[in-house]
Amino acid sequence: MRRIFSVVFLFLFAITLNAQNVLVQYSFDDTLTDTGPDTFAVFQNAKGHVRLVSNIRFSGYRSIELHDVAGDQNFPELQGYFPERKKGELFFHFAMLIANPDQTLNIALAGPSHFTMEKDGIAFWLKTTDGVLFHVSDSIPKRLFRVDPFAWYLVDVRYNISDGVYDLTIHREGSHDPIVALKGQPNATNAASSSVDKFSFVGSVYEDDSNVTYYVDDVIIGTDEKLMLKPFVAPGRRKLFIDRWREAKTLMLNSPGCPAVLSVADFGLSQTPRDIETVPVVKEWRSACQRMEPKEFASLARKYPNAPIFELSLLKTLDQEAAVKRWFELEPLLHNDVRFGMIGAIIGTRESDEQNPELHYFSLLWKGEFTRAARFAEKMDWPEQVGDALFLSGSPSQARSHYEAALKRAPDSYWPTTKLADIFFALGDTENEKLYRQKMYGKLE
Numbered sequence: 001m002r003r004i005f006s007v008v009f010l011f012l013f014a015i016t017l018n019a020q021n022v023l024v025q026y027s028f029d030d031t032l033t034d035t036g037p038d039t040f041a042v043f044q045n046a047k048g049h050v051r052l053v054s055n056i057r058f059s060g061y062r063s064i065e066l067h068d069v070a071g072d073q074n075f076p077e078l079q080g081y082f083p084e085r086k087k088g089e090l091f092f093h094f095a096m097l098i099a100n101p102d103q104t105l106n107i108a109l110a111g112p113s114h115f116t117m118e119k120d121g122i123a124f125w126l127k128t129t130d131g132v133l134f135h136v137s138d139s140i141p142k143r144l145f146r147v148d149p150f151a152w153y154l155v156d157v158r159y160n161i162s163d164g165v166y167d168l169t170i171h172r173e174g175s176h177d178p179i180v181a182l183k184g185q186p187n188a189t190n191a192a193s194s195s196v197d198k199f200s201f202v203g204s205v206y207e208d209d210s211n212v213t214y215y216v217d218d219v220i221i222g223t224d225e226k227l228m229l230k231p232f233v234a235p236g237r238r239k240l241f242i243d244r245w246r247e248a249k250t251l252m253l254n255s256p257g258c259p260a261v262l263s264v265a266d267f268g269l270s271q272t273p274r275d276i277e278t279v280p281v282v283k284e285w286r287s288a289c290q291r292m293e294p295k296e297f298a299s300l301a302r303k304y305p306n307a308p309i310f311e312l313s314l315l316k317t318l319d320q321e322a323a324v325k326r327w328f329e330l331e332p333l334l335h336n337d338v339r340f341g342m343i344g345a346i347i348g349t350r351e352s353d354e355q356n357p358e359l360h361y362f363s364l365l366w367k368g369e370f371t372r373a374a375r376f377a378e379k380m381d382w383p384e385q386v387g388d389a390l391f392l393s394g395s396p397s398q399a400r401s402h403y404e405a406a407l408k409r410a411p412d413s414y415w416p417t418t419k420l421a422d423i424f425f426a427l428g429d430t431e432n433e434k435l436y437r438q439k440m441y442g443k444l445e
Helices: 001-014 242-253 281-290 293-303 309-314 321-334 336-350 357-366 370-380 384-391 395-408 416-427 428-441
Strands: 022-026 041-044 047-051 063-067 079-084 091-099 107-108 122-128 134-137 139-146 150-162 163-170 180-186 196-202 212-224
Touching: 001 107, 001 150, 022 079, 041 428, 063 079, 063 196, 079 212, 107 134, 122 139, 122 309, 134 180, 196 212, 196 293, 196 357, 242 384, 242 416, 281 293, 281 309, 293 309, 321 428, 357 370, 357 384, 370 384, 384 395, 384 416, 395 416, 416 428
Parallel strands: none
Antiparallel strands: 022 212, 041 079, 047 063, 063 212, 079 196, 091 150, 091 212, 107 122, 107 196, 122 134, 134 139, 150 163, 163 180
């Protein structure tokens, strides 16, 4: 009966999706269980665990078991990643069974602001409290139903990102009619255009008071837009570090004047207008890009303080000394913007000396002078940057020892660890690739 039930509901869900609409699909029955930045991470650093099991599953042969332990100062979590969605509709489907519903668990969809109660943070949130399942809408926990232990529930969410609302449907195993059928619910923060790029199945996050054990199966995330996702180039990821760097450089080379626009947030907008080219802030930026005058961009940056595109554009118009000064002033605000580092590289190419070491190093990378960049970074005692230059030069074996040296200085550092995973993949060392990748993203066994 369960097999028939599962097939029917998976088929109904699939009606709205095809292969080009699916962002994420995990049945946990195949070999697609490699952790990584483009799949998922497993966190189980205390007494709890996240693992594959075969004794309890909704369909197929395996499911995920999450078990939390109260008072261990941590929590187990399965956190998954997919390309950021800023508009349109997102579909989220999964099956869950809770062994002890009186214990706390949390399930959520969130965006670049992570699992916070702000725009681009949590968009959809389910939680249990004293045996009752709640959804958090407009920051208010709202009662759904009392959960039966060891019963499978199928959850389907249709999230309208632009409007910031979702439909929620939940079926209990063996029941044709839904036990929950809600329409147009405000998202967790009641914020329109709150983007999403990750999901999470976790126990008790803050209180550390849960001994929950629950099971998750058949996780699917889809969209109303047909997409062509790039294939995986290595386990758990669609790009290596050097691929991301080269893409960023190409982006800048294709934008010799003003920098390329990455999203409407560049203009301080929270949602995409029907005709973006008619919006005043966009028209003023386009017009200024025809002249590339520093004073004009500076004035527009003051006029539109929440539109970072003007500061980035201004950087590309300033002369050497002013550009260097402004680049360092903006670093705390824009250091995570890939265009900021590349503009720094362009600024650095104007230098004739090493008075600004960071910019000089970037300029050598920009010009493709990787050997000189590696030597300069070694002189400055920057082991990770030595490794970057050597990796980009096509010498992963030489880069390895420098990343290892960087990791000795900061054993838990993300970038040297993940770059080492890339290095070992390039060298064909699958054992060490897996070892370093799983140091950051955990493992699912």
